[in-house]
Amino acid sequence: MTAVESVPPAGERSADRWSRWSDHLNPILVREVQQAIKGRVFPLTILIALAISVVIAAVVSEEYSFGGTGRNAFRAGFATLIPLVLFVVPMQAYNSMRTELKGGIVEQLLLTRLSPSRVLSGKLQAAMVQFVLYVSILSPLLATSYLLRGVDVVTIGLSLLMALILCVTATALAVSSAAQGVVPALQPIANLGTAFGLGIGTFGMISAVVSGGFEAMLGALVRSGSFSAVVSAVLLLALLSTALSWLAARSFLLHAFENRSSAFRVLLFVLPVLAYGWLLAFVEPRHRDGAFPILTFGLLLVSIVFGVFMVTEQGRMSPRVDAHVPKAGWRALLLAPLLPGRDRGALCLLLFHVLLVAIAVAFWPLASVRRWHPAAVLPRVGAMTMAYVWVYLGLLRWLRARLPENVRGSQAARVLLPAMLFLFCVAPLLVDAIVRGGPDEWHLGHVMNPFWTIAEFAGQDKTELFPTVYAVIGLALLPQLPAFVRGLREVSAASRRNRSRAGPKPTSASDDA
Amino acid sequence: METALLEVRNLDRRYGNVHAVRDLSFTMQRGQITGFVGPNGAGKTTTMRIAATLDVPDGGDVTVNGVSVLVEPRLARRQIGYMADQFHPYPGLDVVQYLDFFARASGLRGSERRRTVRKVAAFCGLDSFADRPATGLSKGMGQRLHLAKTLLHDPQLLILDEPAAGLDPRARIEFRALLKELAAAGKGILISSHILPELGEMCDSVVVIEKGRRVVAGSIADIHRDNELEQAVVVRTLGDVEALERFLVVQPHVSEAVVDGARVRFAFTGDDRELADLLVRAVAAGLPIVEFARAEADLEDIFLKTTRGRLQ
Ligand SMILES: Nc1ncnc2c1ncn2[C@@H]1O[C@H](COP(=O)(O)OP(=O)(O)O)[C@@H](O)[C@H]1O
Ligand SMILES: [Mg+2]
Numbered sequence: 022m023t024a025v026e027s028v029p030p031a032g033e034r035s036a037d038r039w040s041r042w043s044d045h046l047n048p049i050l051v052r053e054v055q056q057a058i059k060g061r062v063f064p065l066t067i068l069i070a071l072a073i074s075v076v077i078a079a080v081v082s083e084e085y086s087f088g089g090t091g092r093n094a095f096r097a098g099f100a101t102l103i104p105l106v107l108f109v110v111p112m113q114a115y116n117s118m119r120t121e122l123k124g125g126i127v128e129q130l131l132l133t134r135l136s137p138s139r140v141l142s143g144k145l146q147a148a149m150v151q152f153v154l155y156v157s158i159l160s161p162l163l164a165t166s167y168l169l170r171g172v173d174v175v176t177i178g179l180s181l182l183m184a185l186i187l188c189v190t191a192t193a194l195a196v197s198s199a200a201q202g203v204v205p206a207l208q209p210i211a212n213l214g215t216a217f218g219l220g221i222g223t224f225g226m227i228s229a230v231v232s233g234g235f236e237a238m239l240g241a242l243v244r245s246g247s248f249s250a251v252v253s254a255v256l257l258l259a260l261l262s263t264a265l266s267w268l269a270a271r272s273f274l275l276h277a278f279e280n281r282s283s284a285f286r287v288l289l290f291v292l293p294v295l296a297y298g299w300l301l302a303f304v305e306p307r308h309r310d311g312a313f314p315i316l317t318f319g320l321l322l323v324s325i326v327f328g329v330f331m332v333t334e335q336g337r338m339s340p341r342v343d344a345h346v347p348k349a350g351w352r353a354l355l356l357a358p359l360l361p362g363r364d365r366g367a368l369c370l371l372l373f374h375v376l377l378v379a380i381a382v383a384f385w386p387l388a389s390v391r392r393w394h395p396a397a398v399l400p401r402v403g404a405m406t407m408a409y410v411w412v413y414l415g416l417l418r419w420l421r422a423r424l425p426e427n428v429r430g431s432q433a434a435r436v437l438l439p440a441m442l443f444l445f446c447v448a449p450l451l452v453d454a455i456v457r458g459g460p461d462e463w464h465l466g467h468v469m470n471p472f473w474t475i476a477e478f479a480g481q482d483k484t485e486l487f488p489t490v491y492a493v494i495g496l497a498l499l500p501q502l503p504a505f506v507r508g509l510r511e512v513s514a515a516s517r518r519n520r521s522r523a524g525p526k527p528t529s530a531s532d533d534a
Numbered sequence: 535m536e537t538a539l540l541e542v543r544n545l546d547r548r549y550g551n552v553h554a555v556r557d558l559s560f561t562m563q564r565g566q567i568t569g570f571v572g573p574n575g576a577g578k579t580t581t582m583r584i585a586a587t588l589d590v591p592d593g594g595d596v597t598v599n600g601v602s603v604l605v606e607p608r609l610a611r612r613q614i615g616y617m618a619d620q621f622h623p624y625p626g627l628d629v630v631q632y633l634d635f636f637a638r639a640s641g642l643r644g645s646e647r648r649r650t651v652r653k654v655a656a657f658c659g660l661d662s663f664a665d666r667p668a669t670g671l672s673k674g675m676g677q678r679l680h681l682a683k684t685l686l687h688d689p690q691l692l693i694l695d696e697p698a699a700g701l702d703p704r705a706r707i708e709f710r711a712l713l714k715e716l717a718a719a720g721k722g723i724l725i726s727s728h729i730l731p732e733l734g735e736m737c738d739s740v741v742v743i744e745k746g747r748r749v750v751a752g753s754i755a756d757i758h759r760d761n762e763l764e765q766a767v768v769v770r771t772l773g774d775v776e777a778l779e780r781f782l783v784v785q786p787h788v789s790e791a792v793v794d795g796a797r798v799r800f801a802f803t804g805d806d807r808e809l810a811d812l813l814v815r816a817v818a819a820g821l822p823i824v825e826f827a828r829a830e831a832d833l834e835d836i837f838l839k840t841t842r843g844r845l846q
Contacts (some may be wrong), residue, residue, distance in 0.1 A: 132614070134612070134640055
């Protein structure tokens, strides 16, 4: 491939074919492969992997015993594969992303027609190519283990699937944390965290495989009735985690005025569809009564994380977003909660909570009356959680408004939330410790401590709790109402402006490559 | 009215307390080379990065062919070739692979891609370097590769941030020749420098900024006129220098005549017509003139004259 442009006609033909064929590939993938072939790390890793698998094969065939030997071969092979796909591949992707960010190479990329999404998918594809390569290097070993009756096909297949899922999620996570490098201050933390996290994960997996615990777990899973539920759940979670890493990395690479918010907000609304869809498709009806409340509550918790980001964004729409607000007024208003800006973000979260409550009210299993059944406990816990969410996010929004209107301000605000939480939880405890010699029981001073307060009240069957909780939610929302209106007004004003400007046809429609 | 190729309008950018660009406006036409001049830290890179969609301003706008870089960054990017002040090629790729990658990234396919890569590499004189590693080039060749990469998608507007910094004189002259050829082919080029002689006489117009503010902008001739900058003229005679000087000091538009060896240097405030008349009179007066030339009126003069007194 090297001399695509300058070789004599003899070589030109094959170069031609490669060139035509590779037109369909992601340019990043093509480049990474070219670099890998020229680099040193990659051939070295392959050689080591090959050597290891030969050594294992030799050792295993030495102490031959039917069945046991096969199992050992499988464990050895899989234990070799794990560090490759769980550490080497993601770290490689991490490093290549870091290299791009250093010295502004990534800016050169972003100036081309490659969208951030294509850059990221190129990285993931390169990781997949490596995965396939490593698996094929180790496949003789895995095949041997099957032939020696050590393990069945299901176990091998499941293990490989597991390895693939882990590889994709870990790579997406690694690439995303590398893309964070746009903020240089976070870089050392990201470096360390990534290497450490991947290392721990790899180590844990290897020990599980070598000790046989992994096979045992797979076996138990296959035999149990919840096989499809668990596998589909794992797949869904991996998919979501990858999607989140993807969106995060993309938003770091996008032009500062592009819309980075809507994708996250749409994802938030996709979550219930996936969660309840999974519940209907994979969970046996007799377990649904327990699973539904837990899922609903889980969605509430997840929405908090999204919410923190949504309500700390910059306030106004960028000129670009502004210029692309739909001209039709009703469409603009309908889309408004999905458009960037923290006022609209808060509104979007509110709508999500309304949706969750509506679903909960419509489908909550009422049959179960046992005291500690999720369906009995979670309404109180959920309602209180929601109250705390709106109190804290209201405070957070108030603080955010006092920070500068730029990305730094948003980041600072996101750090403020845990700080605030810590302060409100720890300060009363300290006061207790000094004044009374130790915290013994809940009192009103701990009312801003969501954990203790919820634990204190949720267990008791106090129906009079609800009016208080509703009042708190209402009081927390009331001061935010003007902001909701403001957020909508900004959108409708932009829509009106775009409508009146509609004279010359905008050239932007075909903009999306 | 035809839209300008590049229009910078009331641009403003702060970094914390540093006001990097303040209310900067200028325009640039097609086929022109515009020098963007200012001392280090004047805000050149900041302005160029905003124009190249890599940064966003706190106020103002930049349009390329009428397309706002803030509203349609992706559309604008296709018309812009931006050459940053630093060049970091990918490790592990040779020159052609490097260009091939960026050609792919620019959406070129198949034979068109290969033709473009070959054409651009030839234009930039990279032919004989095709299979050298991209990271191992000399500064001069590296800048050519950088320029080649910038040209792949055939942009209308080139934004070059100090491309000649660190080049040796020969490489600089060759680089300048490339740019002139590009301008002749109709591309607009905005080129920055903090060292004036680097730009030499290749610019059609200049924008001088200092501390983020525009000091002057316009074609070099306009600036001379607007600032009533007198031009220096040098005359050499075979005969008596004193006689020449005596002749000159009584002529219209002439001032500050200074004898310098066999030459007389004087300031002339008239236009070219009047300068020609002056020469005719000198010859008619029997003065043996062998040299009659404008002293190189360079950017440095403009710069020094226009920024004088504002440097603090
Ligand atoms: N990322 C940045 N953060 C903080 N200050 C910056 C940043 N980039 C540029 N500056 C400041 O803005 C001013 C203009 O810088 P720059 O545009 O690079 O000038 P020039 O390219 O003309 O030398 C300088 O004072 C510089 O210190
Ligand atoms: Mg600079």
